[in-house]
Structures are given as C-alpha cells and as structure tokens.
Amino acid sequence: MDMKKFTLLTALLAILVSCGSKDRGELVGVQGKKWHPEKPYGMELIPGGAFIMGKADDDLAGVHDAPAKTVTVRAFYMDATEITNSEYRQFVNWVRDSIVRMKLAVLADEVGMLPEDGGIGLYAFKDADTANMTNYEKYMFENYSGLGPTGYEGRKINKKVDLIFDTSEYPDEYYTEVMDTMYLPEEEAYNGQRTWDVTKFKFQYSHMDIQEAARNRGVKRKDVIIKEEVEVYPDTTVWIRDFSYSYNEPMHNDYFWHDAYSDYPVVGVTWKQAKAFCEWRTLWKNSYQKSKKGSANVNTFRLPSEAEWEYSARGGLQAATYPWGGPYTKSDRGCFMANFKPVRGDYAADQALYTVEAKSYEPNDYNLYNMAGNVSEWVNASYDPASYEHTSTINPSINDADNQRKIVRGGSWKDVAYFLQVSSRDYEYADSARSYIGFRTVQDYMGTQVTSSGK
Known part of the structure; x- marks a missing residue:
C-alpha cells in the first residue's frame, strides 16, 4: 500500500468514527454512570474544615503533648456510636463460619x-x-x-x-x-x-503500605503488600486482669456474648484487631456490592486519624473543653454528661458502674454519641509527645509502624474528667487489650466539596 492510499484510508476511518459518535467530535471525556453518595449505615457525615487542635486552655496535668495548632481535615463518615458487641460478634461469627466451611x-x-x-x-x-x-x-x-x-x-x-x-x-x-x-x-x-x-478464629488479609511505596519509588509492588493474620476474639480476661483484688467475673463471663450486652461497646480488642475489623467490614460491604451487578466498590473502612477523631469530637465547637462545650461535666440540671469516674471511687454517680449502651447520653452537634467517656477509642496514630510540632496542617497523620504505642482518645468509664477532654491524649500498646478501650470506624467521603463553612 502506497502512502497516498494509506492517508486516504486513515481519513476515511476518522470520518466514519466521528460520524458514528455522539460527541460530534468534541472532547467530552469518558462518560460514566451517574454517581450519588450513599451514607453508610450507622454513620454520620462529618464535613471537612479547619479547627484548633490541641489544648486551648491550661494543661493541668502538665503533659505538654498537645500544643494548640490550626489544622484542616477533609470530609468523611464516622460511626455514630462505638462498635458494639453485637456488631463485633458479626465479625467473629463470619470468621468462625468461614474457617469451618474451609475445613469441611x-x-x-x-x-x-x-x-x-x-x-x-x-x-x-x-x-x-x-x-x-x-x-x-x-x-x-x-x-x-x-x-x-x-x-x-x-x-x-x-x-x-x-x-x-x-x-x-x-x-x-x-x-x-x-x-x-x-x-x-x-x-x-x-x-x-x-x-x-477461639484461638482458631483467625482473620487473614493483605494491604498495601502506600506510604512506603510513595517514599521509595523503586520498590516493587509485591514488596509493599503486607499479609496479616489476626486472632479476632476479644480478650474477655481483661475484666479480671485490669483490676487487682476486684470481683469482675460476671463481666468476664457474660459481657461479650450475652444478648443483655449486645448494644454495649466491645472491649478487650487490641489495635490490631480493630484494624482487622475495618478490613473485614470493607470486604463484607464490597461482597454485597459485587452481588449487585454494576455497583461500585465502597471506600475502605478504617480507624480515624487523631486529627479526624478530635475534629469529630468537638462537633464544630471551637476551643471547647468537652464535646458538649464545657467547661463543666454536668448539665444545667445537675446531670452528668458522660460515663466516667466523677467522684473518687464513686463509679455510680453518673448512673453507670461499667460501660453503658453505645447510644447513651446526648450526642454532640455532629450527632456522635459518647465521644467522651464510656470507652476510650483506638485511632490510627502512634504516640509521640512532639508530633504536633512537625505534622502537616492538612489531614495530619502520624502512624509509625515501628512505634507500638498507639493513641487512644476520649477517656472511659474508669477515667477522671481530664481524659474526657477532647484535647487529651493517651496511649496503649498495639497488642494490648483493655476493659475500657473500644473503637469506632470512619470512611472517606467521595469528593471534597462538603465543608463546615459551606451551605
């Protein structure tokens, strides 16, 4: 074929393609399906925005690990309540049943x-x-x-x-x-x-260390894919081990599995187990999405960053001491606003001895329950007293894989009021489980236009 015939054939093909197209030869982009955001079940939309992170008043404990700093976070969804025993049992039962089916x-x-x-x-x-x-x-x-x-x-x-x-x-x-x-x-x-x-209830999953991949461009993809295997059953012995010379056997025997406690927050879960739960929740939802032909996968469920947790806990209130404002832990009617240890040794003063149902007390202005008290909550961050000094001001996040001290926030049923403050920081080791630590999950919002300063 000579060059003249080839040029003529190419032009003819271009005309045919253009005539058969609906874009009239214009650059209109690849048209996908119309997309509408779907709020995940049990979650609330937290609009993106800026806030003053850290201590806005005197650091009475003298820890000096949370200096005030203005940061900005993007929009995301957050569980309205802490993950409950019932919800975590769904995860445990799925793992158990999957293992049984595989053995069969x-x-x-x-x-x-x-x-x-x-x-x-x-x-x-x-x-x-x-x-x-x-x-x-x-x-x-x-x-x-x-x-x-x-x-x-x-x-x-x-x-x-x-x-x-x-x-x-x-x-x-x-x-x-x-x-x-x-x-x-x-x-x-x-x-x-x-x-x-229950030692056989193990969940296996893999994830990519995107931070490592981004820092080392020459690394092979397979070298940053990390495989994990986690025992998922909560450690019910925490009710005994956390308190010496104390009778808590009923909580050890009944708290996780009995229906009486189904709506109470799960405890005895390590940071690693909380991460595994997030991976399973994503897998569970996307399995359903796959069964609905044409439905796109959802974003990953995950633990919140420390900044996201504090931003959510404040509920849009700047420089507040507690999720409800403050600086007091009682309402104008003399009722305690959260489940904590209000008086020395008097755990019942706030109408609760241990934990309470996850949807208890009044929610904050983002409709989130128990962002102070009840159980402390794991976040996806490593504890560094000086981290506020060098973190980014947009979506700040520090999670060092070599630092096993992981942040817990919000205070719990056994803590004094200081730990209920939205700016107070505490930590526990990633492989440790406690009778006063639970968690809640978040999911990224698709798009960036939802902000607290918008309509």
Whole structure:
C-alpha cells in the first residue's frame, strides 16, 4: 500500500468514527454512570474544615503533648456510636463460619465427596464441579488455585448451605470430625459444656503500605503488600486482669456474648484487631456490592486519624473543653454528661458502674454519641509527645509502624474528667487489650466539596 492510499484510508476511518459518535467530535471525556453518595449505615457525615487542635486552655496535668495548632481535615463518615458487641460478634461469627466451611471443604476434597453424595459433600468447594464455571472462573481455577502453602488457596467455599451446630443433627462422621477440631478438648470442658477454641478464629488479609511505596519509588509492588493474620476474639480476661483484688467475673463471663450486652461497646480488642475489623467490614460491604451487578466498590473502612477523631469530637465547637462545650461535666440540671469516674471511687454517680449502651447520653452537634467517656477509642496514630510540632496542617497523620504505642482518645468509664477532654491524649500498646478501650470506624467521603463553612 502506497502512502497516498494509506492517508486516504486513515481519513476515511476518522470520518466514519466521528460520524458514528455522539460527541460530534468534541472532547467530552469518558462518560460514566451517574454517581450519588450513599451514607453508610450507622454513620454520620462529618464535613471537612479547619479547627484548633490541641489544648486551648491550661494543661493541668502538665503533659505538654498537645500544643494548640490550626489544622484542616477533609470530609468523611464516622460511626455514630462505638462498635458494639453485637456488631463485633458479626465479625467473629463470619470468621468462625468461614474457617469451618474451609475445613469441611478440604476434608470433602480429601475423601472425594461431592454435593450429590450428601453429608460433608454438600460443603465441597464450589469448583469441585467445573461444569457450571464461566470462562473466567475456569481460567482462574486452572492457573491460580492451589498456589500456596496449603494447596487450597484461591478455591471458593460454598456459603449457600447452612452450617449445623446441633450435635444431634450432624450429617455424618466426617462433619463431626471437623466440628470436633473447633472446640476445646473434652478434658477442658466443665459444667457439661464444651466451648469454642477461639484461638482458631483467625482473620487473614493483605494491604498495601502506600506510604512506603510513595517514599521509595523503586520498590516493587509485591514488596509493599503486607499479609496479616489476626486472632479476632476479644480478650474477655481483661475484666479480671485490669483490676487487682476486684470481683469482675460476671463481666468476664457474660459481657461479650450475652444478648443483655449486645448494644454495649466491645472491649478487650487490641489495635490490631480493630484494624482487622475495618478490613473485614470493607470486604463484607464490597461482597454485597459485587452481588449487585454494576455497583461500585465502597471506600475502605478504617480507624480515624487523631486529627479526624478530635475534629469529630468537638462537633464544630471551637476551643471547647468537652464535646458538649464545657467547661463543666454536668448539665444545667445537675446531670452528668458522660460515663466516667466523677467522684473518687464513686463509679455510680453518673448512673453507670461499667460501660453503658453505645447510644447513651446526648450526642454532640455532629450527632456522635459518647465521644467522651464510656470507652476510650483506638485511632490510627502512634504516640509521640512532639508530633504536633512537625505534622502537616492538612489531614495530619502520624502512624509509625515501628512505634507500638498507639493513641487512644476520649477517656472511659474508669477515667477522671481530664481524659474526657477532647484535647487529651493517651496511649496503649498495639497488642494490648483493655476493659475500657473500644473503637469506632470512619470512611472517606467521595469528593471534597462538603465543608463546615459551606451551605
């Protein structure tokens, strides 16, 4: 083909493409679906804006780790309440059930049983029968499944068949064998009850260290992908260990699992477990989004930064001592405004002995409950007394992976009023669990136009 014919053909193709297009040859951009923000269930929209972070009045404790500094944060969603026992149990049960299903599928594979065989075969891997696979599923199964230490990585478990927990209804001996491995040994049972071996409730996930990737441009992507495995069951022994010479056995025995405490904040959760919960919540929501064809994935749920937490706690009030303003912990009717230790040794003075339901007392102006008192809350930040001096003034965040002292905010049911102040800082080690520390999550808002100074 000579150059003249090639030029003519190219021009003809350009004309045909232009004529068949709706943009009339103009640069209109790639048109996607109309997008509307969806407020996550149980969350409140916190408009972006600037505030004075740190101590606005005298630092009575003399810690001097929170000098006043004006910073700005972007808009985000935050849980209206602390994560409750009921909500965290959903996470624990999902992990437990997923592990049971995987064990059932593995044993079914080993003994060669399929769904049509009944019994444990009903729980066989979904790819045990390749007849109904899509072309994509066949390709992934043939090229990626089984690439890992167990040989079962990438294989899909069957979640459509209900698990059976009543021992009298176990379908066969294989099923019984698997369930037996999930409980503590018979010799560790008492009062005729065997309990779950909660050390087997482990959640595995991976995430990318974007900060490290950004700082080292030459690093390979696989080198900044971090794999985590976390035991998810809360440490209920904190009710005993946190208080010497104190009778708290009822809280140890009942607080997490009993329905009486379903709406109370979960405690006994480490910083690492709180992070794992955020990853699971994202996975859980996006699994639903995937089932709705055409629905986009949601932003990641995560722990708030220290600045985001304080900004939210203030509720739009500048230089306030507490979420309700202050400087007093009582209302004009003489009622305490939060659950804390108001008088020496008198935990009941505020109408509560331990924790209270997550939606208790009056919310602040962002409609957030218990941003002071009840339980202290993990945030995604490492404790450094001098961090305010060198952090950025826009979305400040310091989380050093080598610093295991993680910030907790808000004070708790066992703290004095100083720790309830929105500017007070405290810390605990990332692998520690306490009877007075819980958490709440946040999610980034898509877009930046929502600000506290806007309409």
